Amino acid sequence: MINKPWGTLAGVRPAKLIHRLLDQGLDYTAALRIMQEQRKMSQSKFDLLWNICQVERPFVVESSQPHLFSLYVGIPFCPTRCLYCSFPSHSLTELGKLRGQFIDALLQEIAETGALTQRLGLQPYTVYIGGGTPTSLTAEELERIIMALTIAFPSRWREFTVEAGRPDTLTSAHVDMMAKHGVNRVCVNPQTMHQQTLDLIGRRHSPEDIITAVAAIRQVNIKVLNMDLIVGLPGEDSKMVEESMRQLITLAPENVTLHVFSRKRASRYNEVQADFTLPSPAAVVEMHNMATAVLAQQYRPYYLYRQREILGGLENIGYAMPGTECGYNIAMIEERHHIIGLGGGASSKYIRPDFTLKNMSSPKDVRIYLQRLDELSKRREVELLAIRGPLS
Numbered sequence: 601m602i603n604k605p606w607g608t609l610a611g612v613r614p615a616k617l618i619h620r621l622l623d624q625g626l627d628y629t630a631a632l633r634i635m636q637e638q639r640k641m642s643q644s645k646f647d648l649l650w651n652i653c654q655v656e657r658p659f660v661v662e663s664s665q666p667h668l669f670s671l672y673v674g675i676p677f678c679p680t681r682c683l684y685c686s687f688p689s690h691s692l693t694e695l696g697k698l699r700g701q702f703i704d705a706l707l708q709e710i711a712e713t714g715a716l717t718q719r720l721g722l723q724p725y726t727v728y729i730g731g732g733t734p735t736s737l738t739a740e741e742l743e744r745i746i747m748a749l750t751i752a753f754p755s756r757w758r759e760f761t762v763e764a765g766r767p768d769t770l771t772s773a774h775v776d777m778m779a780k781h782g783v784n785r786v787c788v789n790p791q792t793m794h795q796q797t798l799d800l801i802g803r804r805h806s807p808e809d810i811i812t813a814v815a816a817i818r819q820v821n822i823k824v825l826n827m828d829l830i831v832g833l834p835g836e837d838s839k840m841v842e843e844s845m846r847q848l849i850t851l852a853p854e855n856v857t858l859h860v861f862s863r864k865r866a867s868r869y870n871e872v873q874a875d876f877t878l879p880s881p882a883a884v885v886e887m888h889n890m891a892t893a894v895l896a897q898q899y900r901p902y903y904l905y906r907q908r909e910i911l912g913g914l915e916n917i918g919y920a921m922p923g924t925e926c927g928y929n930i931a932m933i934e935e936r937h938h939i940i941g942l943g944g945g946a947s948s949k950y951i952r953p954d955f956t957l958k959n960m961s962s963p964k965d966v967r968i969y970l971q972r973l974d975e976l977s978k979r980r981e982v983e984l985l986a987i988r989g990p991l992s
């Protein structure tokens with residue numbers, strides 16, 4: 601009998617299992633039987649995964665070509681640290697003085713990696729500048745990085761995302777510069793549209809800042825806007841989530857990523873959790889059901905991942921209007937092609953021909969990243985040479 605929707609599945613990337621079954625040519629009925637018998641998965645979670653895999657499949661097949669990779673550039677600075685964040689970002693007041701040295705080091709990594717991948721016949725499929733909050737840097741600083749990327753990786757890539765997660769960091773100079781350089785996907789992440797919650801979780805912006813940032817992006821030719829929301833934030837109830845959803849839908853983002861609050865070990869929440877009241881698991885499931893039902897009216901789910909301490913045993917789901925799915929997110933979750941991570945706290949995945957992989961992370965601390973730059977470059981070369989063969 602199924603009493604947990606995900607059954608015995610503990611992994612964070614359940615769609616990988618379905619893709620393996622699709623690789624073997626299994627159809628819906630055969631795959632469902634395996635997931636129910638071996639993993640005790642509910643029909644509803646299987647159907648969600650199956651539908652996601654149908655959307656992902658063309659990306660998975662295309663991006664599995666051995667000459668393709670995705671590039672991730674990590675900018676580990678944020679204006680402040682969010683309550684739930686375990687990401688290794690530095691607040692600008694804490695380590696912002698290192699940003700000049702960080703940018704110089706990153707430009708060196710970009711140039712070296714561009715030369716290496718060209719020699720190995722590798723081409724970028726997608727490029728993603730994340731963090732942290734890349735727009736914590738000035739438009740001029742970010743432009744130096746983007747120009748270095750276009751020089752180091754001269755072949756065209758299909759998708760170019762920049763995260764501007766904190767709307768208060770985004771200026772019209774950022775927006776104009778990104779449009780000029782071909783950025784075609786930008787993330788502005790409200791998480792909630794309630795000021796009291798934003799204050800509680802340590803984000804130094806208002807709901808109005810979100811609306812202003814979206815309006816600025818809509819003035820230029822950036823095709824896809826992604827917006828993140830979190831279900832299960834401290835103090836929020838179903839009515840509040842519904843209100844945030846309503847406001848977000850009015851802004852008509854092409855992508856919406858619906859997260860569920862997760863009690864991450866390295867987060868500030870974990871240190872001070874007694875000060876916060878989280879909704880009950882049942883309430884979180886109810887809010888999540890409401891939010892997914894609203895999103896299903898205009899969007900389709902296109903990628904999914906789980907986290908160990910996620911409330912209600914739920915999952916994070918990326919939604920997209922058809923034709924606007926983010927190839928980088930699919931590549932990152934389904935692990936079918938290399939992710940080369942540059943910058944602070946960036947993860948790299950080197951994928952072998954049998955789709956086993958080697959994970960590597962750049963140091964989280966900018967000071968250590970600066971010290972270990974040469975070693976990172978060497979390890980990258982060793983991993984890629986091992987997979988692509990020696991240089992001629």
Ligand code: SF4
Pocket residue numbers: 677678680681682684685686687689731732733765766
């Ligand atoms: S904006 Fe993102 S990376 Fe920065 S502190 Fe908040 S959750 Fe972490």
